[in-house]
Amino acid sequence: MGKIVLEGVEKHFGNVKVISNVSLTVEDGAFVVFVGPSGCGKSTLLRLIAGLEDVTSGKIYIDGVNVVDLPPAKRGLSMVFQSYALYPHMSVRGNIGFGLKMAGMPKEEIRTRVDAAAATLNLTPYLERKPRMLSGGQRQRVAIGRAIVREPKGFLFDEPLSNLDAALRVNMRIEIARLQKSLATTAIYVTHDQVEAMTMADKIVVLNAGSVEQVGSPLELYERPDNLFVAGFIGSPKMNLITGATAEPYGAATIGIRPEHLAVAGDGDGWAGTISVAEHLGSDTFLYVEVPGVGLLTARTQGEVAFHAGERVMLHPDPARLHRFDKSGLAIRN
């Protein structure tokens, strides 16, 4: 159980409005990711759900109960902090078991549960250590252990992987996703990394300046962005956005085409341009092409290709994959 519903949630700090009118449904067992640029209010929204901040107005339901007046302890959620926020004076065992101790669980049962959680997270050898004697990745796992051991209604993650190095981040990402699926517990995960969002989420909530821009599955957002912001934010490398005379024939103020949907050829029809930089990654090649009257476009081709900087190429957009936006930045759908 753990369905979380937000209804018209607003948050002001003094007279600054940080969250404006957010309504949202997180289904039981879903993995939902809040993504958006720095300062858009992701952490604040998560803390409102956690109860660490009070809403200015609006309602938050957890399993049908409005919890806005309940303290964090009574909401039945657990949270993993960016800084891990482990209790430095307690052993790993004490850290993981603290929530159970607060709930008044008998010592024997705490022991059993902590041992089980530690085994899942490969922490058994470290149970008697203090947090300062652990590596970053191990601390991260302790923080996760502390969250799962209580069998909460939902997990809240605030950029839990941002302090880890790149390789470890990928591992932990997979580990968290797998753990969440096996526990079938609702999870809300905050990140500004759209790759994390795309790979982990059942559903992504794109936030910008305190408002929800779009909610959808990763592929929905990728294939049918509702507006320019989402189009530019989701996907890596970024979608090419073209305005002006080039967009006019398509009946749009702006057209968008993802780098992987631009076919590159030595001749034929399309937009003619000069390659200014070619990035060879082995699996992919990114070409940055200067097109006169259009601007710098990014094209992505699979595998190793024989194009090099300075060469003239033709870029041909896949018409089925072309996105059109009106003057106010909203998608035009036919």
Added chain:
Amino acid sequence: MARAISPQKKWTFTILAWIVALIIFFPILWTFLTAFKTEGDAILFPPAFLPPHWTLENFFEVQTRSNYFKHFFNSVVISVGSTLIGLVIAVPAAWSMAFAPTKRTKDILMWMLSTKMMPAVGVLVPIFLIFKNLGLLDTLGGLTGILMLINLPIMVWMLYTYFREIPIDILEASRMDGAVLWKEIVYILLPMAIPGIASTLLLNVILAWNEAFWTLNLSAANAAPLTAFIASYSSPEGLFWAKLSAASTLAIAPILILGWFSQKQLVRGMTFGAVK
């Protein structure tokens, strides 16, 4: 920041520091030595540095004449008691200032500190009358209460600066883990703040132990701590240097020993958490 200091400079500073320390320490040393002199030797002119005839007589006489141990007991009750009660009030106060500040928190802190800038004698009469009417004059309870109150601003300030060094994330994590406020304070905040709390306790025990204005004015025979015990030797009947010195030595010895063993904590405490 590492700065190169020439050996000569280092020596000069060391010697200067020793001279200053000796000047500060000299009166205490003199008192200590005088305590072992006979009354006659104590007023010799020119004075003798070391006692010509070592004697412990002063100490015995001081105990029989004015019961040192009774005053010692009073001092312990008042200083430890006022510090512990103060702590119970100061911890929640400092918690709210450090972790749930409002626009007025800074003002309140300044106001609390400003009460320490007022001369105590300015409120002597009202406090005396309150004590009189409530029957608190010359009681251990009354003295403990007043010392607790006058040291409370310092305790709150010290704890506040220590608490601010503790990341609020950790407290929030405990809230998510289901800790209610008192559990958050007892299981998380206090254990993490032990060094700060220890220095606060020590400094306030020492301040209360040495406090002489209120203890002298609000006590007579029953509740008088060691400060009053010393003062009783500078009586109208004349000064007895050797006995006064013996009394002083006995009064400062416990706190000197306590201070010696807790130097590290104290230095940290008196910098008000400015250094880590």
